[in-house]
Amino acid sequence: MNLFADIRSLVLHALDAMVAAGDLPAGLSTDNVTAEPPRDASHGDMATNAAMVLAKPAGMKPRDIAEKLAVRLSDDPRVTSAEVAGPGFLNLRLAPAVWQNVAQTVLDSGTDYGRATLGAGKSVNVEYVSANPTGPLHVGHTRGAVFGDALASLLAFAGWDVTREYVINDGGGQIGMLARSVYLRYLEAHGKEVAFPEGTYPGDYLVPVGAALKEKVGDQYIDQPEDIWLGPIGDFATDAMMELIRDDLALLGVKMDRFFSEKSLYNTGKIEACLDKLDKMGLIYNGTLEPPKGKLPDDYEAREQTLFKSTEFGDDQDRAIKKHDGAWTYFAPDIAYHNDKVERGYDALINVFGADHGGYVKRMKAAVHALSGGTVPLDIKLTQLVKLFKNGEEFKMSKRAGNFVLLSDLIREVGKDVTRFVMLTRKNDAPLDFDFDKVTEQSRENPVFYVQYAHARVASVLRKAADAGIAVDDATLKSADLSKLDHAAELALLRKVAEWPRLVETAARSNEPHRIAFYLYELAGDLHGFWNLGNAETGLRFIQEDDPATSQAKIALARAVAIVIAAGLGILGVTPADEMR
RNA sequence: GGACCAUUAGCUCAGCUGGAUAGAGCGCUGCCCUCCGAAGGCAGAGGCCAGAGGUUCGAAUCCUCUAUGGUCCGCCA
Numbered sequence: 001m002n003l004f005a006d007i008r009s010l011v012l013h014a015l016d017a018m019v020a021a022g023d024l025p026a027g028l029s030t031d032n033v034t035a036e037p038p039r040d041a042s043h044g045d046m047a048t049n050a051a052m053v054l055a056k057p058a059g060m061k062p063r064d065i066a067e068k069l070a071v072r073l074s075d076d077p078r079v080t081s082a083e084v085a086g087p088g089f090l091n092l093r094l095a096p097a098v099w100q101n102v103a104q105t106v107l108d109s110g111t112d113y114g115r116a117t118l119g120a121g122k123s124v125n126v127e128y129v130s131a132n133p134t135g136p137l138h139v140g141h142t143r144g145a146v147f148g149d150a151l152a153s154l155l156a157f158a159g160w161d162v163t164r165e166y167v168i169n170d171g172g173g174q175i176g177m178l179a180r181s182v183y184l185r186y187l188e189a190h191g192k193e194v195a196f197p198e199g200t201y202p203g204d205y206l207v208p209v210g211a212a213l214k215e216k217v218g219d220q221y222i223d224q225p226e227d228i229w230l231g232p233i234g235d236f237a238t239d240a241m242m243e244l245i246r247d248d249l250a251l252l253g254v255k256m257d258r259f260f261s262e263k264s265l266y267n268t269g270k271i272e273a274c275l276d277k278l279d280k281m282g283l284i285y286n287g288t289l290e291p292p293k294g295k296l297p298d299d300y301e302a303r304e305q306t307l308f309k310s311t312e313f314g315d316d317q318d319r320a321i322k323k324h325d326g327a328w329t330y331f332a333p334d335i336a337y338h339n340d341k342v343e344r345g346y347d348a349l350i351n352v353f354g355a356d357h358g359g360y361v362k363r364m365k366a367a368v369h370a371l372s373g374g375t376v377p378l379d380i381k382l383t384q385l386v387k388l389f390k391n392g393e394e395f396k397m398s399k400r401a402g403n404f405v406l407l408s409d410l411i412r413e414v415g416k417d418v419t420r421f422v423m424l425t426r427k428n429d430a431p432l433d434f435d436f437d438k439v440t441e442q443s444r445e446n447p448v449f450y451v452q453y454a455h456a457r458v459a460s461v462l463r464k465a466a467d468a469g470i471a472v473d474d475a476t477l478k479s480a481d482l483s484k485l486d487h488a489a490e491l492a493l494l495r496k497v498a499e500w501p502r503l504v505e506t507a508a509r510s511n512e513p514h515r516i517a518f519y520l521y522e523l524a525g526d527l528h529g530f531w532n533l534g535n536a537e538t539g540l541r542f543i544q545e546d547d548p549a550t551s552q553a554k555i556a557l558a559r560a561v562a563i564v565i566a567a568g569l570g571i572l573g574v575t576p577a578d579e580m581r
Numbered sequence: 582g583g584a585c586c587a588u589u590a591g592c593u594c595a596g597c598u599g600g601a602u603a604g605a606g607c608g609c610u611g612c613c614c615u616c617c618g619a620a621g622g623c624a625g626a627g628g629c630c631a632g633a634g635g636u637u638c639g640a641a642u643c644c645u646c647u648a649u650g651g652u653c654c655g656c657c658a
Contacts, residue, residue, distance in 0.1 A: 534616075
């Protein structure tokens with residue numbers, strides 16, 4: 001399925017044969033032997049570094065190994081030439097049939113082409129978004145949501161059994177503030193004058209929640225002390241906020257497999273049990289932390305509290321799990337939450353956090369390492385800030401000014417597909433500029449458009465061909481005579497398509513979905529370039545008048561490109577377009 | 582004081598986990614539509630891969646130090 005893996009194993013077999021023939025010492029490690037397309041296509045279709053890697057341990061000259069290897073590889077029908085080059089590279093040229101078969105493979109597999117077995121038999125939990133349930137999602141949450149979702153899809157495509165999870169922070173103090181805010185809206189719904197004190201949430205979105213509460217409970221909470229209503233209203237408000245958030249996520253095309261309530265860890269003994277477990281490992285103690293460096297808070301005083309020995313696992317200092325008054329810090333339930341994930345039996349955990357949680361990474365990894373005995377890797381991906389630009393100027397958002405751009409506003413303005421794709425055109429850990437004007441522009445500068453346009457062009461060809469009476473269903477295309485695809489430009493395009501499975505693997509291995517977006521942009525560029533060749537050289541147009549057989553072979557190539565684009569966009573959560581408007 | 586991330590063309594960024602002459606887009610220069618959508622394409626100019634050491638057949642990539650920028654640093658979740 002993966003051509004590069006096939007060629008690599010061909011090389012490895014040849015090396016084994018050399019060992020058997022006494023041309024190479026036995027027992028050499030071939031871990032670093034690669035088979036990859038050379039950067040410069042003029043070097044050939046595939047290059048292996050085997051000779052250079054093995055030269056030293058074998059005590060032989062690289063060129064000697066390479067030449068013997070070349071002879072053996074030449075025996076394979078797929079290899080048309082094997083030349084030693086440079087310091088000891090072995091450049092291979094492959095038979096056109098190898099590339100032509102790629103088109104057939106793609107048509108056979110459809111958008112499943114490129115699915116990998118990297119994660120086969122393994123499960124991974126991807127936790128993302130996890131915004132506090134105190135209001136609708138805004139732009140700040142969007143990048144993490146898109147990134148996490150695309151990463152989850154990528155891993156699923158690479159064979160992992162993926163769980164998408166959202167942890168609801170419904171156990172902390174901010175739920176109390178939410179409840180008070182809703183209470184004020186509730187009073188307002190009863191016609192009372194209210195003022196929002198510092199710390200409460202004055203946003204309009206709580207108005208309907210207050211009204212709904214009135215609907216549900218009538219006037220029973222009016223003039224009642226806080227301890228009567230705080231709990232129930234907190235629950236009521238959290239549910240309402242989660243409904244809001246789910247709606248926002250739906251707009252983005254994000255669907256979670258599981259919502260985990262942090263509150264469910266409280267008063268159930270789960271936190272205590274988990275910390276007991278750590279205590280038995282000798283990782284919990286009472287102590288006093290060093291005062292923070294840099295700016296010292298005005299009211300700082302050294303206090304003794306319960307600490308977790310995260311320094312044992314590389315953290316800079318130990319971390320508090322209990323406040324001075326004995327209440328849990330946020331870290332405590334979070335440890336228990338991750339313990340729960342470990343106990344659910346995942347083979348790997350991934351958390352997607354905003355960059356402002358960078359300081360949290362080490363302690364969380366420390367906790368998971370301790371809880372799983374080092375058996376469950378936790379990867380934490382941080383997403384950097386998104387800067388919005390409108391009319392050429394940066395649009396600053398601030399909590400105080402309350403001028404957040406809501407996720408729903410963003411979608412309304414530019415759409416789900418644009419939002420998702422653009423958010424994935426940067427590495428997760430690099431800041432991202434989101435320019436409202438650019439992202440809706442129809443030009444090469446706008447990668448979303450450019451990729452969509454390539455897909456639409458193929459769809460257009462299919463329509464035109466059908467109009468001309470040429471059968472272009474995939475079943476027919478599959479049986480086309482692909483040996484007609486013998487032009488260098490056609491083979492080059494097939495090579496690019498053939499890279500897809502390999503790209504999926506590397507992207508999945510590094511948890512970097514942005515690589516998909518970049519590859520699609522390149523593939524689209526190659527298609528556009530190829531398309532234009534047809535201007536000067538009519539023999540390269542997809543539709544050849546009066547020659548349905550050739551047309552079908554060429555259209556099969558176009559379809560293969562479109563299928564890969566569709567598969568890639570599928571991972572990114574973007575709908576491929578059949579025509580541009 | 583410390584941690585994490587970044588530093589690649591005038592600008593915005595990739596760089597396939599160590600490979601051959603470092604790549605795109607924008608901008609600049611010059612070209613290509615009786616032609617499946619020119620909403621495109623081709624070509625040219627433009628680089629001390631922040632700096633200095635190290636690791637090895639080989640470094641933009643790995644390690645150390647330095648510089649600059651960003652994020653963060655008590656029991657807030």
